[in-house]
Amino acid sequence: MKDTAAYDLVIVGASFAGLACARAAAIRGLRTLVIEAKTDPGARISTTGIIVKEAADEIDIPPHLTRTVHGVRLYAPSLRSVDLFAPGYYFLTSNTADLMRWMAREAEAAGADIRCSTRLDRVERQGDRIFLPQTGLRTRYLVGADGARSTVARLFDLGRNTRFLTGLEIEYPELPEADPDFLHCFLDSRLARGYLAWVAPAPGFFQVGLATNGDTKPDLKAFLAHTEKLFGFxxxxxxxxRSGRIPVGGPVSPFAAPQVLLIGDAAGHVSPLTGGGIRLAFRYGRRAAQLIADHLTRHGPSPERVLAREIPAMRKKLLLRRVMDAAPPNWLYDQVIGTPLMNWFARKVYFHRRAWTGDSLENFEQRIRSRV
Structure with missing residues (x-):
């Protein structure tokens, strides 16, 4: 007789990673459940939701949920700026709440169950199953996709994030004085120590925020005053x-235990340099589901053994995180902005290596500016 209270996979957290994992697992035939403490996957969003091209290549997102932005306008503390492009590259800004709801519907359409307003507070191992007392359910495998302060990590004594940026963000329905063709990024060790501030055009609104490391309290009001003449806030x-914490300590260790695995922010799958984690959430959320399905249904190897070889160590980005945390002086930012070396480095950070080599930067920039 089939155990109606049993799942093959329970995912804690309807996050980018959790929902990508749920959809892939359900498609592969696993009886899958996502439990989420919030009342709805789109409630209380704490991420800006800027999707780099590499992340857009991982998942097909309906265009009405995003806005395409091709350029980065990088500002020094003096507000002197340089415009950066890379041929063929773009960012997608998103209506993050609706994007999360869409991903939840996609997971459900694939066959996954989603239960909101459901918290994880206790777990018990029962033979080859994990029992969740608060739901009365058992599962063959448990995935923690429950954010930077993961309950799954705590309950199973797994690695936890210890280094964070603290971000504050607000939304405006419009900013008529802002150029909508750019992500506006501000280097300023006084206002955004260890990171940066931003003004980002999103679908139907603008996002304005900043993040700092643990040495400084975010002061968004000061940033608004500093840039008022540019944007007319x-x-x-x-x-x-909204506000939130961004883990920047790199992958946690250990990230797994028997029948348990962490993904997304819970696993520290976030760039220590840029704070970007959506691409890794999509990639390793889906990859975890594939490996769990192979393990449970096709005698495949333990998922954590395979993922341990695939997840990047991020050593260079951790080193650069130390440089950012040291907060280069503002006079240095003012001096190097717009120099060839700074432009090269900024393009590496923002555009990675995905620029199309069959087009010149000058031609691409001309097309963008003329909106051809």
């Missing part, structure tokens, strides 16, 4: 505000 009504 005082002329527009505030729409929404």
């Amino acid at each position: 005082s002329k527009v009504a505030l729409k929404e505000r």
Whole structure:
């Protein structure tokens, strides 16, 4: 007789990683459940939701949920700026709440169950199953996709994030004085120590925020005052505000135990340099599902053994994180902005290696500026 209270896979957290994992697992035939503490996957969003091209290549997102942005306008503390492009490269800014809801619907359409307003507070091992007392359910495998302060990591004594950036962000319905063709990024060790501030055009609104390391308290009001003449914030009504913590300590260790695995922010799958984690969430959320399915249904190897070889160590980015945490002086930013070396480095950070070599930077930039 089939155990109606049993799942092959329970995923804790309807996050980018959790929902990507759920959809892939359900497609591969696993009876899959996502439990989420929030009332709905799109509630209380704490991420800007900027999707780099590499992440857009991992998952096909409906265009009405995103806005395409090709350039980065990088500012020094003096507000002197340089415009950066890379042929063939783009970013997608998103309506993150609706994107999460869409991903949840896609997971459900594939066959996964999603239970919101459901918290994980205790677990018990029962033979070859993991029992979740608060739900009365058992599972063959448990995945923690429950954020930087993962409950799954705590309950199973797995590695936990210890280094964070603290971010504050607000939304405006419009910013008529902002150029919508750019991600506006601000280097300023006084206002955004260890990271940067940003103004990002999103679908139907603008996101404005900054993040700092543990040495400085974020002061978004000071940033708004500093850039008021560029964007005219005082002329527009505030729409929404949020805050969150970004793990920047690299992959946690251990990230798995027998029948248990961490993915996404819970696993530290976030760039220590840029704080970007959506691409890794999509990639390793789906990859974890593939490996778990192979393990449970096709006698495949333990998922954690395979992932341990595939997940990048991020050593160079951890080293660069130390440089950013040291907070280069503002006079240095002002001096190097727009120099060939700085432009080269900024393009490496923002555009990676995905620029198309069959097009010149000059031709690409001309097409973008003329909107051809």
